[in-house]
Amino acid sequence: MRTGHSRPTSVPLPAESAVAKAYASTNLADAYAIELPAGASAQPELLARFIFAHQPPWIGRLMKVRDALVAGFGLKTARHLAALEAESGAGRLGIFRIYSTGPTEVVLGEDDKHLDFRLSVLCSGPSSTGARRRLVLSTVVHCHNRLGRFYIFLIAPFHRWVVQSSLRSAARSGWPPAAEA
Numbered sequence: 001m002r003t004g005h006s007r008p009t010s011v012p013l014p015a016e017s018a019v020a021k022a023y024a025s026t027n028l029a030d031a032y033a034i035e036l037p038a039g040a041s042a043q044p045e046l047l048a049r050f051i052f053a054h055q056p057p058w059i060g061r062l063m064k065v066r067d068a069l070v071a072g073f074g075l076k077t078a079r080h081l082a083a084l085e086a087e088s089g090a091g092r093l094g095i096f097r098i099y100s101t102g103p104t105e106v107v108l109g110e111d112d113k114h115l116d117f118r119l120s121v122l123c124s125g126p127s128s129t130g131a132r133r134r135l136v137l138s139t140v141v142h143c144h145n146r147l148g149r150f151y152i153f154l155i156a157p158f159h160r161w162v163v164q165s166s167l168r169s170a171a172r173s174g175w176p177p178a179a180e181a
Contacts, residue, residue, distance in 0.1 A: 008032040009034075011033045013138050014122055014124075022118045026141060029138075031138035034134060040176065044104060047123065050173075059165065062162070073114075075114060096109060097109060105120055113147075115142060115148035116144070117142070119138065122137075
């Protein structure tokens with residue numbers, strides 16, 4: 001559904017999101033919201049699939065660099081995670097494990113020896129003031145050790161750039177209409 005697109009904005013972690021209380025302590029927590037146009041799907045899993053399918057090409061190249069750097073530390077690579085999806089199909093959305101799905105939110109993530117993380121794609125309805133629906137992509141990370149904390153320190157700026165660029169790219173591509181839901 002092609003319409004004018006809005007820009008993602010940094011917002012507080014939504015209290016209604018399952019990831020808001022995913023961990024007792026977090027080493028990274030952020031959320032970015034983008035307005036959904038009228039007529040766009042409100043199904044969070046469909047929207048998550050759409051976002052990941054419409055990422056800018058440079059994100060794939062960045063993931064290859066990341067994989068080359070972390071493979072020597074025994075961390076999971078995108079290639080390894082993609083192979084898990086190919087093997088099981090169910091319960092995964094691309095490189096991410098699906099932890100829960102509901103009418104307004106899908107929670108994705110992965111656990112590894114250095115850290116665990118969860119991503120939420122949450123669709124909120126229009127408010128009583130008539131504001132449009134919005135999609136909020138939230139991330140929370142819990143580190144297990146120094147490697148995890150060092151990793152987050154290094155990738156946090158890239159993470160924020162990737163999230164915002166992914167939302168902008170999906171909006172430019174045109175959100176899937178509610179009819180596809």
